[in-house]
Amino acid sequence: MGIAAQSRWWQPRWWQRWRSSPLGHSLGRDRIAQVALAVLLLMALAAVFAPVLAPFDPYDPRSIDIMNSELPPAWVDDADPQFVLGTDAQGRDLLSAILYGLRVSLLIGLCAVMLQALIGITVGLSAGYLGGRVDVILMRAADIQLSYSTMMVAIIVLAVFRTAFGAQLYSDLAVLMLILVIGIAEWPQYARTVRASVLAEKQKEYIDAAQVLGYGRLRIMFRHILPNALSPVFVISTVQVANAIISEASLSFLGLGMPVNRPSLGSLISSGFEYVFSGSWWMTVIPGLVLVVLVLVVNVLGDWLRDVLNPRLYKGS
Amino acid sequence: MALLEVRDLVVEFGLREGASMALDGISFALEPGERLGIVGESGAGKSVAAFSILNLLSAPGYIASGQIIFDGVDLASLSESALRTVRGRRIGMIFQDPMMTLNPVLSIGEQMLECLRAHSNCSESEARHICIERLRQVQIPSPEQRLRQYPHELSGGMRQRVIIAIALLLDPQLIIADEPTTALDVTIQAEIMQLLRELCDNEGVALLLITHDLGVVAQLTHRTMVLYAGRVVEQAETAALIRAPRHPYTRGLLDALPERTEPGRPLNQIPGSMPGLQSMPSGCAFHPRCNLARARCQSESPALQHGVACWEAAC
The missing domain is CATH 3.40.50.300 (P-loop containing nucleotide triphosphate hydrolases)
Incomplete structure (x- = not known):
């Protein structure tokens, strides 16, 4: 009953579907993937509920007292127990800043990858299915895009934008700009992957059958070929999320990403880095650890997904 | 219609x-x-x-x-x-x-x-x-x-x-x-x-x-x-075609059915294979594999007449 009873007459019961799928089956026995998924979910929840969980609001200047600056984490001597992970140079609570920073990092990572996927899948699908001149033009465009490194494009675009429109507008639009820049710089990964699997699917007889049934091109492309070409997309998506989070962190570290008053993990690391040599290691090490763990669990899940979705690697049951 | x-x-x-x-x-x-x-x-x-x-x-x-x-x-x-x-x-x-x-x-x-x-x-x-x-x-x-x-x-x-x-x-x-x-x-x-x-x-x-x-x-x-x-060589009511095939190719196909071979003997087959699109023989395309082929079959291609396209069967 419940959700299962609501499924439509043409749909299999969702729970049976999940249980019998290779994903559900494999997750049940892969301890590392379970742990990675649990950690990722925990971090995602922490990020989503940051306003509830965080003891202070790091975006509110009134909650910051400069007298509290550079306090060490709670387990170190002469710490203030109200700041569990210590404070940064402005006296901001580091735990709150990390929770909000995680939020920004995840938001930018996911949205940038969605944008990459949207552009890349559309381009790859059109190039693969329509072929001919469309294919040549789109894939050469992808090659050109790939010949510029992501960081180079991002640095130039962001630097020009900041000079042209001023720091104020820049800090207002920083999230959007980072999503756009990282999203646009990396779409060819998706386009190439999707195109390759579309070319393989296009040859199969069920596509002939779909044409015989009188379906239009768009319907065949999006409803029949795309779902069959999606497994590699899931795999690269995980890697791309990790990459996008790292790109954002790198740009923020270089001072081109999130402004200091709305920090992401990268800008926290960056602003704390200046104080490392004065002994305040926690300001940069703790956000750094969070970033490493986040990227690590995403990559572990990506590896697991690749093993499950790649039929050549099926190891028995 | x-x-x-x-x-x-x-x-x-x-x-x-x-x-x-x-x-x-x-x-x-x-x-x-x-x-x-x-x-x-x-x-x-x-x-x-x-x-x-x-x-x-x-x-x-x-x-x-x-x-x-x-x-x-x-x-x-x-x-x-x-x-x-x-x-x-x-x-x-x-x-x-x-x-x-x-x-x-x-x-x-x-x-x-x-x-x-x-x-x-x-x-x-x-x-x-x-x-x-x-x-x-x-x-x-x-x-x-x-x-x-x-x-x-x-x-x-x-x-x-x-x-x-x-x-x-x-x-x-x-x-x-x-x-x-x-x-x-x-x-x-x-x-x-x-x-x-x-x-x-x-x-x-x-x-x-x-x-x-x-x-x-x-x-x-x-x-x-x-x-x-790529050509129609014979067309007929199915029953008539099975009973009395007229084109040597149809006859060959029918003879190749396992039930038409005596037990213990090798299956009948039509020698050779279908020509490729690039190497179509002159005249009747079937003549290199046909045991009735004459000189005319090599030069002129027979048209479909009375349900069969073969110089030998048509007359």
């Missing part, structure tokens, strides 16, 4: 070496409710004929000339969007390999529903009713549960039944079956043949059956057309 009339259909493949003919002026007609078999070896052009009727030849193939008149309209000159209202709705098609013809990621119900939605605007409950009705017609047990299942959960014979159900979904006037039983084992083959025959009889659907199996043709069709190297 004939339901389908193909006139002088020429299909060419534009290859790097120049265009070569896959179908060289074939003509035939199909009455409503009639069942016509097209037989021939691999490479004779059977499947090309089937796909050209739906104007779905994939590059580099194209219809060079000729007409395909279906219900008074020439499909060869119809626009793509007009063709889509014919495909799936008025002409259904069944393919060789039921393992490959269903989309692996859509449930049976989704695939049937999609076909209904693409061609008619019936409500969801009507659609469900039609789907179940069709599945029952092709003798699938507990159709309600099948709708939720994916193709990989069904056996080969079951899948072919689903494919037939989808082909019949919108009451087409013609079904093109391209080797519908080749990929199935013999007992299932017989069941599917029986099913096709009953469905065509009950619904008054015409059937164009493409196969290399003369046994299947004999069971199912009214008339038979034998193709060799």
Whole structure:
């Protein structure tokens, strides 16, 4: 009953579907993937509920007292127990800043990858299915895009934008700009992957059958070929999320990403880095650890997904 | 009036070496409710004929000339969007390999529903009713549960039944079956043949059956057309063709049936193989493999006269 009873007459019961799928089956026995998924979910929840969980609001200047600056984490001597992970140079609570920073990092990572996927899948699908001149033009465009490194494009675009429109507008639009820049710089990964699997699917007889049934091109492309070409997309998506989070962190570290008053993990690391040599290691090490763990669990899940979705690697049951 | 009339259909493949003919002026007609078999070896052009009727030849193939008149309209000159209202709705098609013809990621119900939605605007409950009705017609047990299942959960014979159900979904006037039983084992083959025959009889659907199996043709069709190297070499009532084949190629095909060989002796076969598109012999394309070939066969190509295209048989 419940959700299962609501499924439509043409749909299999969702729970049976999940249980019998290779994903559900494999997750049940892969301890590392379970742990990675649990950690990722925990971090995602922490990020989503940051306003509830965080003891202070790091975006509110009134909650910051400069007298509290550079306090060490709670387990170190002469710490203030109200700041569990210590404070940064402005006296901001580091735990709150990390929770909000995680939020920004995840938001930018996911949205940038969605944008990459949207552009890349559309381009790859059109190039693969329509072929001919469309294919040549789109894939050469992808090659050109790939010949510029992501960081180079991002640095130039962001630097020009900041000079042209001023720091104020820049800090207002920083999230959007980072999503756009990282999203646009990396779409060819998706386009190439999707195109390759579309070319393989296009040859199969069920596509002939779909044409015989009188379906239009768009319907065949999006409803029949795309779902069959999606497994590699899931795999690269995980890697791309990790990459996008790292790109954002790198740009923020270089001072081109999130402004200091709305920090992401990268800008926290960056602003704390200046104080490392004065002994305040926690300001940069703790956000750094969070970033490493986040990227690590995403990559572990990506590896697991690749093993499950790649039929050549099926190891028995 | 004939339901389908193909006139002088020429299909060419534009290859790097120049265009070569896959179908060289074939003509035939199909009455409503009639069942016509097209037989021939691999490479004779059977499947090309089937796909050209739906104007779905994939590059580099194209219809060079000729007409395909279906219900008074020439499909060869119809626009793509007009063709889509014919495909799936008025002409259904069944393919060789039921393992490959269903989309692996859509449930049976989704695939049937999609076909209904693409061609008619019936409500969801009507659609469900039609789907179940069709599945029952092709003798699938507990159709309600099948709708939720994916193709990989069904056996080969079951899948072919689903494919037939989808082909019949919108009451087409013609079904093109391209080797519908080749990929199935013999007992299932017989069941599917029986099913096709009953469905065509009950619904008054015409059937164009493409196969290399003369046994299947004999069971199912009214008339038979034998193709060799893109040409019709013989056309006759199926019973007459089986009883008294006139073209040496048809005779060769019939002699090659295992039941026509005495036990313990090697199977009869036609020596040689079908010529490739690039290496078509002069005159009658069959002459290098024919034991009746004369000098005339090497130079002049015989036309189809009185249902047979052969210099030796025609006179």
